[in-house]
Amino acid sequence: MNPESTEKHLRYLRIALALWVVMFPLTAGAAEGHGDPSASVLLGLAVILVAAKLGGSLFARFTLPPVLGELLFGVLLGNVGLLGLSLFEGLRADPSMDLMARIGVVILLFEVGLETDAEGMLAVGLPSLMVAVVGMVAPFLLGYGFGLYFLPEAPLSTHLFMGAALTATSVGITARVLKDLDKLSLPESRIILGAAVIDDVLGLVVLAVVSGIVTLGTVSLATAAVILLKAVGFLVLALLVGRTLAPYLGRAAMALGSGAKLAAALVFCFVLAYLADAIGLATIVGAFAAGLILEEAHFHPPLREGELDVEFGKNRLDVQSGVPSLQQLIHPLSSLLVPVFFVLIGMRVRLETFADPTVLGEAALLTLAAIAGKQVCGLVVRKGYNRLAIGLGMVPRGEVGLIFASIGKSLGAVDDALYSSIVIMVVATTVVTPPFLKWSLEREARQQAVGKRQ
Amino acid sequence: MNPESTEKHLRYLRIALALWVVMFPLTAGAAEGHGDPSASVLLGLAVILVAAKLGGSLFARFTLPPVLGELLFGVLLGNVGLLGLSLFEGLRADPSMDLMARIGVVILLFEVGLETDAEGMLAVGLPSLMVAVVGMVAPFLLGYGFGLYFLPEAPLSTHLFMGAALTATSVGITARVLKDLDKLSLPESRIILGAAVIDDVLGLVVLAVVSGIVTLGTVSLATAAVILLKAVGFLVLALLVGRTLAPYLGRAAMALGSGAKLAAALVFCFVLAYLADAIGLATIVGAFAAGLILEEAHFHPPLREGELDVEFGKNRLDVQSGVPSLQQLIHPLSSLLVPVFFVLIGMRVRLETFADPTVLGEAALLTLAAIAGKQVCGLVVRKGYNRLAIGLGMVPRGEVGLIFASIGKSLGAVDDALYSSIVIMVVATTVVTPPFLKWSLEREARQQAVGKRQ
Numbered sequence: 085m086n087p088e089s090t091e092k093h094l095r096y097l098r099i100a101l102a103l104w105v106v107m108f109p110l111t112a113g114a115a116e117g118h119g120d121p122s123a124s125v126l127l128g129l130a131v132i133l134v135a136a137k138l139g140g141s142l143f144a145r146f147t148l149p150p151v152l153g154e155l156l157f158g159v160l161l162g163n164v165g166l167l168g169l170s171l172f173e174g175l176r177a178d179p180s181m182d183l184m185a186r187i188g189v190v191i192l193l194f195e196v197g198l199e200t201d202a203e204g205m206l207a208v209g210l211p212s213l214m215v216a217v218v219g220m221v222a223p224f225l226l227g228y229g230f231g232l233y234f235l236p237e238a239p240l241s242t243h244l245f246m247g248a249a250l251t252a253t254s255v256g257i258t259a260r261v262l263k264d265l266d267k268l269s270l271p272e273s274r275i276i277l278g279a280a281v282i283d284d285v286l287g288l289v290v291l292a293v294v295s296g297i298v299t300l301g302t303v304s305l306a307t308a309a310v311i312l313l314k315a316v317g318f319l320v321l322a323l324l325v326g327r328t329l330a331p332y333l334g335r336a337a338m339a340l341g342s343g344a345k346l347a348a349a350l351v352f353c354f355v356l357a358y359l360a361d362a363i364g365l366a367t368i369v370g371a372f373a374a375g376l377i378l379e380e381a382h383f384h385p386p387l388r389e390g391e392l393d394v395e396f397g398k399n400r401l402d403v404q405s406g407v408p409s410l411q412q413l414i415h416p417l418s419s420l421l422v423p424v425f426f427v428l429i430g431m432r433v434r435l436e437t438f439a440d441p442t443v444l445g446e447a448a449l450l451t452l453a454a455i456a457g458k459q460v461c462g463l464v465v466r467k468g469y470n471r472l473a474i475g476l477g478m479v480p481r482g483e484v485g486l487i488f489a490s491i492g493k494s495l496g497a498v499d500d501a502l503y504s505s506i507v508i509m510v511v512a513t514t515v516v517t518p519p520f521l522k523w524s525l526e527r528e529a530r531q532q533a534v535g536k537r538q
Numbered sequence: 539m540n541p542e543s544t545e546k547h548l549r550y551l552r553i554a555l556a557l558w559v560v561m562f563p564l565t566a567g568a569a570e571g572h573g574d575p576s577a578s579v580l581l582g583l584a585v586i587l588v589a590a591k592l593g594g595s596l597f598a599r600f601t602l603p604p605v606l607g608e609l610l611f612g613v614l615l616g617n618v619g620l621l622g623l624s625l626f627e628g629l630r631a632d633p634s635m636d637l638m639a640r641i642g643v644v645i646l647l648f649e650v651g652l653e654t655d656a657e658g659m660l661a662v663g664l665p666s667l668m669v670a671v672v673g674m675v676a677p678f679l680l681g682y683g684f685g686l687y688f689l690p691e692a693p694l695s696t697h698l699f700m701g702a703a704l705t706a707t708s709v710g711i712t713a714r715v716l717k718d719l720d721k722l723s724l725p726e727s728r729i730i731l732g733a734a735v736i737d738d739v740l741g742l743v744v745l746a747v748v749s750g751i752v753t754l755g756t757v758s759l760a761t762a763a764v765i766l767l768k769a770v771g772f773l774v775l776a777l778l779v780g781r782t783l784a785p786y787l788g789r790a791a792m793a794l795g796s797g798a799k800l801a802a803a804l805v806f807c808f809v810l811a812y813l814a815d816a817i818g819l820a821t822i823v824g825a826f827a828a829g830l831i832l833e834e835a836h837f838h839p840p841l842r843e844g845e846l847d848v849e850f851g852k853n854r855l856d857v858q859s860g861v862p863s864l865q866q867l868i869h870p871l872s873s874l875l876v877p878v879f880f881v882l883i884g885m886r887v888r889l890e891t892f893a894d895p896t897v898l899g900e901a902a903l904l905t906l907a908a909i910a911g912k913q914v915c916g917l918v919v920r921k922g923y924n925r926l927a928i929g930l931g932m933v934p935r936g937e938v939g940l941i942f943a944s945i946g947k948s949l950g951a952v953d954d955a956l957y958s959s960i961v962i963m964v965v966a967t968t969v970v971t972p973p974f975l976k977w978s979l980e981r982e983a984r985q986q987a988v989g990k991r992q
Contacts, residue, residue: 120640120815120820120821121633121636121637121640122637122640122641122644122821123811123812123815123816123821124812125637125641126641126644126808126809126811126812126821127808127809127812129804129808130804130805130808130809130812133801133804133805133808134801134805136801137791137794137797137798137801137802138794140797141793141794141795141798144795179575180634180637182575183575183576183579183634183637186574186575186576187576187579187580190576190580337591339595340591340592340595341595341598343591343594343873344591344595346870346873346874347587347588347590347591347873347874347877348591350583350584350587350874351584351587351588354580354581354583354584354587355580355581355584357577357580358577358578358580358581358584361574361577362577366574367574367576367577367580408866412862413870414870415870416800416867416868416869416870416871417870417871417874419797419800419801420800420801420804420871423801
C-alpha cells in the first residue's frame with residue numbers, strides 16, 4: 085500500500101469517525117449497512133409495537149378496547165404521509181410485515197379457540213344458536229340489500245362482502261365489555277357469549293362461502309353448497325380426528341419434556357391452518373379448530389388410581405403443576421404478532437378516502453345496518469329476558485369483521501373506500517356498545533329493584 | 539342456470555366429496571387452496587419445529603447438547619433429497635424461513651445478553667480477559683495458517699473465515715457442560731465462563747472486522763481499524779447511552795401496563811439490532827448489547843423510603859412480583875424461532891459434499907486447530923489452576939461458530955465444502971468436550987484427595 089493511499093484512508097477515517105460521532109442517530113436512517121434483510125423488518129416490528137402499545141394503553145386508560153387504540157395508531161402511522169413524511173410508506177405493503185400479520189391472526193384465532201370450550205358451546209344450547217343465526221342472517225341481508233340499493237353499479241362480490249362483514253359478533257370485545265361491567269353471571273350474558281362464539285364459527289363459514297364464490301366468480305347453489313360442506317366437513321372432521329389424536333400429541337410432548345409443550349401446540353395449529361388453506365378455507369378456520377380441540381389436560385399426566393378425581397375446568401390445570409399453561413406460553417407470541425395485524429389494518433386505511441362523502445355515507449349505512457340487524461336477535465329469545473341488552477350485546481364487530489375487510493380487499497371485492505367504511509363501522513359499533521349496554525343492564529336492574537319494593 | 543349445468547355441478551360435487559373424504563390427507567399436499575402465502579410458511583415452521591424438538595429431546599436424553607440434535611435433524615431434513623424425496627427442498631432457500639431464522643438468532647443473542655451480567659463480566663477481570671484474548675488469537679492464527687498452507691489457491695476471505703470461525707467459545711454450551719458436571723463453583727469454571735463471555739463479544743468484533751474486510755474487498759489496516767473502532771464504539775456508546783435510557787424505557791413500559799414489558803424489551807432489542815446493521819455491524823451485535831443493557835430491575839418500581847433495601851441479583855426480581863420475568867416472557871418466542879435458525883443451518887449442510895475427501899480433511903484440520911488453539915489458554919493463568927481443564931473448557935464452539943459459517947456463506951467467502959467442514963468442527967468440538975473436561979476435573983479432584991491423605 086503506498087503512502088498516498090494510506091493518507092487518503094486516514095483522512096476518510098477521521099471524517100467518518102467525526103461524522104459518526106456527531107450524526108450517530110441520523111446514520112441509523114441510512115440504507116447503508118450489512119444488507120441483512122431482517123434489519124428493516126426488525127425496525128418495522130419495533131415501530132408497529134410502539135404504536136400498538138401506546139394506542140392500546142391509551143384506550144385502555146379510557147376504558148375503551150385496546151384493539152381500537154391499535155387500529156387508530158395504525159391509521160395515524162399509515163397516514164403521516166399526508167403531512168409530507170413518507171417514513172412508513174414501505175411498511176404498508178411490505179410482504180414480510182404482511183407475513184407477520186398473517187401469522188399473528190392465525191395465533192389470535194388459535195388463542196380464541198383455546199379460550200372457547202367446545203363442550204360449553206353445546207351446553208348454552210338452543211337460545212344461543214337461534215340468537216346467533218338470526219344475528220347473522222339479518223345483518224347480512226341488510227348489508228347486502230343496502231349494497232344493492234345504494235351501490236347498484238358495484239359487482240355482486242362487493243355486495244356479498246358488505247353483507248358478510250356485518251355478520252360476525254366479536255366474542256373478544258363482547259366478553260371484555262361484559263366482564264368490565266361485572267355482568268358475566270347474568271343469563272343474558274351467557275346467551276350473548278354463546279351466540280357470539282357460534283357467530284365466530286358461522287362467520288368463518290360465511291367468509292369461506294363468500295370468498296369461495298368471489299374466487300370462483302360464479303354463484304351457483306352447488307358451488308355454495310360445496311364450500312359450506314367443505315367448511316362444516318372440515319370443522320367436524322378436524323374436531324373428530326383431532327380429539328382422537330390430541331391426547332397422543334399431548335403425551336408425545338410430555339415424553340419430549342416440558343419445552344415441547346408450546347412447540348406441539350403450535351405444530352398442531354400450523355398444520356390445521358395449512359390443511360384448511362389446502363382445501364380452500366382460510367388458515368384462521370384451521371387455527372380456530374386447533375384451539376377448540378386442544379385442552380390443557382392433554383399435556384398433563386392422567387390421574388393414577390386412588391388419586392382424587394376432581395373435575396377440572398378447561399385450561400385451569402396450570403395452577404396445579406409448575407408448567408406454564410398453553411395460554412401463558414402463547415401469550416408472548418400473540419402480544420408480539422397480533423398487534424402487527426391490527427396496526428397494519430389501520431395503516432391500510434387511507435384517510436384521503438374520507439374526503440369522499442360516499443365513504444362517510446357508506447360508513448353510516450354500514451353502521452346503521454350493523455346495529456339494526458343485531459336488534460332482531462332479542463326477539464327470538466323468550467319474553468323474560470332483557471331483549472334490548474341481548475340485541476345491544478351482539479353489536480360489536482371486531483377482529484372477524486376486520487379479517488373480512490382485509491380478505492375482501494386482497495380478493496379485489498372491497499375497494500379502498502369500502503375498506504375504510506368497514507373499518508369505521510367496526511370502530512363505531514365497538515365504541516357505541518359499552519355505554520348503551522351498561523345503560524340497558526342497569527335500567528333493568530333498577531326496574532327489578534323498583535318491582536320488588538312495590 | 540340450465541339443468542345440464544346443475545347436473546354437471548352435482549356430479550362434480552359428488553366426485554369432489556368422495557375424493558376429499560378418501561384422499562383427505564393427500565389433498566393437503568396439493569398446491570391448491572386459498573393462495574394465502576402464510577400457509578406454506580406455517581407448514582414449514584411446523585416441520586422445522588417437529589425436527590427441532592425430536593432432535594433436541596433425543597440428544598438431551600443422551601446428555602448431549604440439544605442444539606446438536608437440532609442441527610443433526612436439520613441435516614437429515616435437508617438431505618432426504620438424497621433418498622429421492624424432494625419434500626423439503628423448498629424450505630432450504632425459502633426467504634420467509636430465512637427471515638424467521640434471522641429474527642430467531644437476534645432473539646437468541648438478546649437472551650444470551652440478558653443472561654450475561656455486564657458488571658459480573660468486569661469482576662472476573664484479568665485472567666478471564668487474558669484467557670479470552672489468547673484463546674481467540676491462537677485458533678485464529680492456526681486456522682488462518684492452515685488455510686494458507688492447505689488451500690493456497692483459495693482467496694484471502696476464505697482464509698480469514700477459516701480463522702474467524704475458530705475463535706469464539708460457545709458460552710451457552712460451556713456453561714451447560716459445567717452445570718451438568720456440577721462444577722460451576724470451581725475457580726477454573728469462573729475463569730472459563732468469564733473468558734467465554736468475553737470471547738462471545740470479541741467474536742462479534744472479529745465477525746464485524748472479517749466480514750467488513752470481505753465486503754469491502756481490501757485489507758488495509760485503516761479499514762480494519764475503522765471497523766474495530768465502529769464495533770467497539772458501538773458497544774461502548776450503546777452501553778453508555780443505553781444504560782442511561784433503559785430506566786426510562788422501563789418506567790414508560792410500567793406506565794403502559796404489564797403487557798408492555800415484553801414489547802418494550804423487544805423494541806429496544808430490535809432498534810439496537812437495526813442500528814448495528816445501519817453502521818455496518820451484524821444485527822446480533824446490537825441484540826447482544828440490548829440484552830447486556832436491559833435488566834429486570836428496570837421494569838420494577840423503585841423501593842420507597844423505609845422499605846428494605848436488598849441487593850437484588852440481576853433478573854431475579856420475578857420471584858418477588860407476580861409479573862413474569864423478561865426471560866420467561868422471551869422464552870416462548872425463542873423456543874419458536876431459535877430452532878428455525880439451527881435446523882436451517884443443518885439443512886444447508888449438503889451431505890453430497892462429504893463424498894469429497896477434502897471436506898473430511900478440512901473438517902479434521904479445523905477440529906485439530908480448534909482444540910489445539912484453545913490449549914494455549916491454560917498457559918496464561920498462574921500455576922495453581924488446573925490448566926488442562928481451562929484449555930478443555932474453552933474448546934466447544936457453537937452458536938457463534940455457526941453464525942460465522944452462515945454469514946461467510948452468504949458473503950461468498952465460505953463454499954459448500956468449507957461450510958460443511960465448519961459445521962462438522964462445531965459438532966466435533968461440542969461432542970468431545972464433556973467427557974474430556976469431566977475426566978480432567980475428576981483427575982484433579984482425585985490427585986488433591988491423594989495429596990491430602992499423604
